[in-house]
Amino acid sequence: xxxxxxxxxxxKSVQNTQKITRAMEMVAAAKMRKxxxxxxxxxxxxxxxxxxxxxxxxxxxxxxxxxxxxRADSKRVGIIxxxxxxxxxxxLNTNVLRLVLGKIKGWEQAGVKADATAxxxxxxxxxQRLGANVVSSATGLGDTPHLDKLIGPVKVMLDAYSEGKLxxxxxxxxxxxxTMKQEPVMEQLLPLSSDxxxxxxxxxDYIYEPDAKSVIDQVLRRYIEALIYQAVAENxxxxxxxxxxxMKAASDNAGNVIGELKLVYNKTRQAAxxxxxxxxxxGAAAVx
Amino acid sequence: xxxxxxxxxxxxxxxxxxxxxxxxxAPSILxxxxxxxxxxxxxxxxxxxxxxxxxxxSDEEDLIYVSGGILEVQPDVVTVLADxxxxxxxxxxxxxxEAKQKAExxxxxxxxxxxxxxxxxxxxxxxxxxxxxxxxxxKR
Numbered sequence: 001x002x003x004x005x006x007x008x009x010x011x012k013s014v015q016n017t018q019k020i021t022r023a024m025e026m027v028a029a030a031k032m033r034k035x036x037x038x039x040x041x042x043x044x045x046x047x048x049x050x051x052x053x054x055x056x057x058x059x060x061x062x063x064x065x066x067x068x069x070x071r072a073d074s075k076r077v078g079i080i081x082x083x084x085x086x087x088x089x090x091x092l093n094t095n096v097l098r099l100v101l102g103k104i105k106g107w108e109q110a111g112v113k114a115d116a117t118a119x120x121x122x123x124x125x126x127x128q129r130l131g132a133n134v135v136s137s138a139t140g141l142g143d144t145p146h147l148d149k150l151i152g153p154v155k156v157m158l159d160a161y162s163e164g165k166l167x168x169x170x171x172x173x174x175x176x177x178x179t180m181k182q183e184p185v186m187e188q189l190l191p192l193s194s195d196x197x198x199x200x201x202x203x204x205d206y207i208y209e210p211d212a213k214s215v216i217d218q219v220l221r222r223y224i225e226a227l228i229y230q231a232v233a234e235n236x237x238x239x240x241x242x243x244x245x246x247m248k249a250a251s252d253n254a255g256n257v258i259g260e261l262k263l264v265y266n267k268t269r270q271a272a273x274x275x276x277x278x279x280x281x282x283g284a285a286a287v288x
Numbered sequence: 289x290x291x292x293x294x295x296x297x298x299x300x301x302x303x304x305x306x307x308x309x310x311x312x313x314a315p316s317i318l319x320x321x322x323x324x325x326x327x328x329x330x331x332x333x334x335x336x337x338x339x340x341x342x343x344x345x346s347d348e349e350d351l352i353y354v355s356g357g358i359l360e361v362q363p364d365v366v367t368v369l370a371d372x373x374x375x376x377x378x379x380x381x382x383x384x385x386e387a388k389q390k391a392e393x394x395x396x397x398x399x400x401x402x403x404x405x406x407x408x409x410x411x412x413x414x415x416x417x418x419x420x421x422x423x424x425x426x427k428r
Contacts, residue, residue, distance in 0.1 A: 002359070041301065041302050042301065042308075043300075044296070044298045044303050045369065046300075048296060048298055048360075048367050048369060049358075051368070052358070052360050054330070056331070066318075084350055089352075128394065128395060132419055134391045136387035136390070136391050137331075137383070137387060137390050137391040137394060140391070147301065147372050148372075148383075151380055151383050152382075152383030152384045152385075152387035153384070153387035154387050155381070155383065155384040156384045156388055187339075204374060205329070206329045206331040206353070206360075207329065207330040208316065208331055208332070209316060209318050209331070209332035209333070210317055210318055214333065215331050215358070217332055218333055218358060219331070221368065222357075222358065222371075225300070226300055229300045231316065261324045261415065283380065
């Protein structure tokens with residue numbers, strides 16, 4: 001059986017680990033609330049621009065934007081992978097990257113090539129190890145998502161689509177369902193499907209200023225950007241919740257380990273005392 | 289009571305205004321437009337500038353600065369989709385180029401890590417040689 005001193009140092013070290021995980025849990029809990037608020041404030045813009053895009057697709061103006069027109073066959077697709085910058089958040093990144101891997105393999109078998117945009121460090125590292133063609137990336141987003149940092153990488157993809165280099169565009173991220181549950185999802189961004197925008201009702205059109213083409217182009221680009229911004233905001237909320245849950249589990253596990261170690265420690269201590277007593281008694285009996 | 293319409297001024301990052309209003313003026317790309325309730329449906333781009341909103345039941349006007357975006361008008365709903373970042377063709381292009389470069393650099397860095405490890409090993413060797421020489425000198 002291990003000596004008393006060794007067990008004591010072990011308990012101490014587990015306690016230190018527990019302190020760290022508990023601190024991380026509390027930090028994540030505080031950040032989670034903010035991240036959720038941010039996710040909610042992003043919603044009105046997304047909904048409003050979706051309404052505008054839906055009206056436009058219903059109005060059938062003289063000009064059909066390439067983003068709305070479907071392509072017959074897809075030879076090359078673009079994927080935007082949203083992941084976290086930091087680790088220690090349970091299976092969050094693993095789950096979404098597993099989904100990405102499955103899809104890429106599926107496309108490979110069908111002879112479809114994939115160009116990737118990585119948002120977040122973990123996804124970038126994964127795509128590189130995989131040997132995927134990473135055309136643009138954005139890392140170090142911090143705790144608040146800023147559209148400013150997303151415009152560049154998204155534009156690379158949108159331009160490639162407009163030029164006809166890509167036939168479809170997908171985004172992968174972790175959807176925030178509630179604090180305990182997050183789900184990796186894949187969503188199609190381009191071509192925009194009409195059922196995504198809602199069915200056709202009513203026949204009326206806007207007055208476009210300066211002209212339909214440039215306004216529609218801007219609305220659709222903003223719409224895609226809003227969708228990606230929403231995905232990043234949700235991913236951040238998911239990240240913080242996942243981290244909080246993971247750190248809570250780690251703290252609980254550390255508590256269990258400490259309990260077990262303390263039991264062993266007390267048993268050895270008692271055994272040592274009993275042994276000493278027995279020796280003293282035996283000694284006294286021998287003298288008397 | 290004057291007629292009112294619902295006005296929303298939102299950006300991707302926050303909501304600036306949401307509520308009833310009697311009048312809205314916005315800097316459209318072709319010049320400032322003023323909108324009263326029951327305006328014909330209209331969709332236009334707006335320039336950086338301020339949007340004026342005359343709130344319902346009050347004489348006060350709210351001034352909200354927007355850095356460009358889209359103005360959507362329907363008979364009783366006006367929506368300003370403001371850009372949350374300063375935008376421009378060239379600026380966006382520069383950002384796209386930067387994002388591309390970042391990805392390329394990251395790809396190159398895989399080799400850079402190896403290079404770094406080699407340099408580190410060489411440095412350690414040089415330091416060891418130097419300390420050996422110094423020890424030899426002290427002995428003499």
